[in-house]
Amino acid sequence: MTQTHASGATPLKAQQAQYDLSTYKVVKRRYYGRYASATVIVLLLMGLAQAFAKGNIEWSFVQQFLTAQSIMFGLLNTIVMAVLAMALGVVLGVVVAVMRMSQNPVLRYVASGYVWLFRGTPLILQLLLWFNLALIFPVLSIPGLFELKTVEVITPFAAALLGLGINQGAYTSEVVRAGLLSVDSGQYEAAKSIGMPRLQALRRIILPQAMRIIIPPVSNEFIGMVKMTSLASVIQYSELLHNAQNIYYANARVMELLIVAGIWYLAVVTVLTFGQSRLELRFGRGAGKRS
Numbered sequence: 001m002t003q004t005h006a007s008g009a010t011p012l013k014a015q016q017a018q019y020d021l022s023t024y025k026v027v028k029r030r031y032y033g034r035y036a037s038a039t040v041i042v043l044l045l046m047g048l049a050q051a052f053a054k055g056n057i058e059w060s061f062v063q064q065f066l067t068a069q070s071i072m073f074g075l076l077n078t079i080v081m082a083v084l085a086m087a088l089g090v091v092l093g094v095v096v097a098v099m100r101m102s103q104n105p106v107l108r109y110v111a112s113g114y115v116w117l118f119r120g121t122p123l124i125l126q127l128l129l130w131f132n133l134a135l136i137f138p139v140l141s142i143p144g145l146f147e148l149k150t151v152e153v154i155t156p157f158a159a160a161l162l163g164l165g166i167n168q169g170a171y172t173s174e175v176v177r178a179g180l181l182s183v184d185s186g187q188y189e190a191a192k193s194i195g196m197p198r199l200q201a202l203r204r205i206i207l208p209q210a211m212r213i214i215i216p217p218v219s220n221e222f223i224g225m226v227k228m229t230s231l232a233s234v235i236q237y238s239e240l241l242h243n244a245q246n247i248y249y250a251n252a253r254v255m256e257l258l259i260v261a262g263i264w265y266l267a268v269v270t271v272l273t274f275g276q277s278r279l280e281l282r283f284g285r286g287a288g289k290r291s
Helices: 011-018 032-054 059-065 069-100 105-120 123-131 156-182 185-193 198-235 240-251 254-283
Strands: 139-142 146-149
Touching: 059 240, 059 254, 069 105, 069 156, 069 198, 069 240, 069 254, 105 156, 123 156, 123 198, 156 198, 185 198, 198 240, 198 254, 240 254
Parallel strands: none
Antiparallel strands: 139 146
8 A cells, every 4th residue: 555645645746746847947047257258358448449549649640641642552562562472482382392292302301491491580580681682692693694783683572572482482381281191192092093193193183182271271371471571661662561660750650650551451351361261162162061
């Protein structure tokens, strides 16, 4: 015979009633840490905005020089230099990456030495060395063909292009090499089995597959190149920052001109970032998850 409590309920029913979830009230979780951190960030941003608004900054000068002819000319030079230097860096990077993967030990050592040298020294040092190359080679010549003074050949534009492009090639070569190594070794064997030469296999089979790995970091390097062109101001190349400096040397509106340069750098990088995402989607088709 089943025992019952004074209330008339069995122990099982009493236990079920005790753990009946319908009797509990759902309480929304409180994220106090998030609220506190968001409040601190908002207060900091408000303080920063107030400092810029009430500080010794003439925003009318920012508006005035934002589209000044000298600034626009510097912006154009920045974009041109970034494109040309990156193109040179990509070409050198692909060649050096192939050399490092070659079975020829001479090519491997030369490529490794190139990467070691240009990744191991500061970019600004390389720019200064190229710009002052005439101190080592006063004349550039091939006997019987031509002879040119180095100072006439190594202009600020040429020095910036060589310094930025050759330095970039060392970094790009590692990106390309990583992309080539990511391709399954069976692809190399398949190309070899049908009698395809190594370079042709790289161009038609390996590189197209490696582009999915290569494109994101190379695109990021291009965005970095836009900002690195500012280092060319030390060799008097008329890029964006250099021209902004020339203006504030004359009118002493330092912060205003630096803000103008910052606005244009952000604008260019924003456009390139959008283009990078489109390019990644294109080369990432059929590869599964998209970013």
